[in-house]
Amino acid sequence: MNHIYECRILIIDDNQELLSLLLSILKKEGWQLLRTASSCQEAREAFRAELPDLIILDVMLPDGDGFALFQEFRAQADIPILFLSARDQDNDRLLGLGLGADDYLTKPFLPRELTLRLAAIIRRTFLSSAQSRQTDKALALGSRLVHFDQGTVTTPEGEVSLTAKELLILKKLYENRGKIVTFDSLCDAVWGDGYYTYENTLMVHIRRLREKIEEDPSHPRWLLTARGIGYRLAKEERA
Numbered sequence: 001m002n003h004i005y006e007c008r009i010l011i012i013d014d015n016q017e018l019l020s021l022l023l024s025i026l027k028k029e030g031w032q033l034l035r036t037a038s039s040c041q042e043a044r045e046a047f048r049a050e051l052p053d054l055i056i057l058d059v060m061l062p063d064g065d066g067f068a069l070f071q072e073f074r075a076q077a078d079i080p081i082l083f084l085s086a087r088d089q090d091n092d093r094l095l096g097l098g099l100g101a102d103d104y105l106t107k108p109f110l111p112r113e114l115t116l117r118l119a120a121i122i123r124r125t126f127l128s129s130a131q132s133r134q135t136d137k138a139l140a141l142g143s144r145l146v147h148f149d150q151g152t153v154t155t156p157e158g159e160v161s162l163t164a165k166e167l168l169i170l171k172k173l174y175e176n177r178g179k180i181v182t183f184d185s186l187c188d189a190v191w192g193d194g195y196y197t198y199e200n201t202l203m204v205h206i207r208r209l210r211e212k213i214e215e216d217p218s219h220p221r222w223l224l225t226a227r228g229i230g231y232r233l234a235k236e237e238r239a
Contacts, residue, residue: 004119004122004123004126005029005030005031005032006033007031007033007053007054007122007126008033008035008050008051008052008053008054009026009031009033009034009035009052009053009054009055009056009118010035010036010037010043010046010047010052010054010055010056011023011026011034011035011036011037011055011056012036012037012038012042012043012055012056012057012058012061012066012069013036013038013056013058013061013084014038014039014058014060014061014062015058016038018107019036019038022036022056022114023036025111025114025115026115026118029115031118035050035052038061038062039061039062039063039064040061040063040064040069041063043057043061043069044072047073047076051077051079052079053079053080053122053126054079054080054081054082054118054121054122054125055073055079055080055081055082056081056082056084056118057069057070057081057082057083057084058083058084058085059083059085059086059087059092059096060085060086060087066083066085067095067096067099070083070096070099070100070101071099074099074100078151078161078163078164080102080121080122080125080164081101081102082101082102082103082104082105082117082118082121083096083101083103083104083105084105084106084107084109084114085104085105085106085107086106086107087106088106088107090200092104093106093201094200094201094204097201097204097205098204098207098208100163100208102121102125102163102164102165103117103121103191104201105117116192120191120192121164124164124168124190124192125164139170139174141213141214141221141222142215142221142222143155143156143215144212144213144214144215146162146170146213148167148170148171151164151167153212153213155212160212162209162212163205163208165190165205166205166208166209166212168189168190169186169189169190169202169205169206169209170209170213170233171189172185172186172189172190173186173223173231173232173233174233176233177233177234177235178232178233178234178235179232180226180229180230180231180232181230181231181232182229182230183199183202183229183230184230185230186202186230186231187199187202190202190205206223206231209223210223221234222234
């Protein structure tokens with residue numbers, strides 16, 4: 001993909017008026033490779049017909065749950081997914097992000113905010129591979145080996161995949177290894193300028209990242225918390 005507007009986007013929502021509005025917003029911004037679905041079944045068919053580069057997903061669908069559909073898609077391909085939902089409770093938002101979603105935007109929304117978030121996701125997802133190739137091929141963390149170019153972690157139990165957000169967080173910490181990286185700096189590295197209120201979201205990604213790179217996530221050895229400031233990737237194993 002040479003340009004963010006070449007991204008194939010699948011929009012899943014059962015509100016036909018909203019689907020028309022989203023198509024209008026995205027086409028006006030420059031995206032043209034758009035496909036819609038108004039149910040889980042239609043979404044599955046569209047997904048099988050042509051694997052999208054990004055999905056905009058509603059939580060409440062007539063024949064299923066968006067969270068379950070998210071997990072179904074992610075089991076098949078690690079593509080970026082943005083939840084767009086009327087469910088604005090913190091628990092719903094944290095559940096979506098905890099599952100590994102790239103973002104969660106609530107309705108009603110500002111069209112410009114949606115397009116900015118989409119552009120940020122696409123840039124960071126599809127540029128992260130090129131950026132990671134500039135980083136050392138592997139990072140040893142005790143018994144675990146992080147492969148930046150592949151987006152995977154080799155563990156004694158097998159190989160696990162990192163999401164795009166987890167890669168960006170780990171890369172930022174690795175670039176500053178041994179130093180504290182503030183919450184704001186990490187949010188900026190992952191979500192871009194202006195996203196300084198994502199501290200709770202960041203914590204969700206940090207927890208999931210620790211589950212993949214730490215032998216004991218409850219007592220981290222590598223990804224350390226600087227209480228009230230940010231996080232630090234330890235240079236050496238602590239005694």
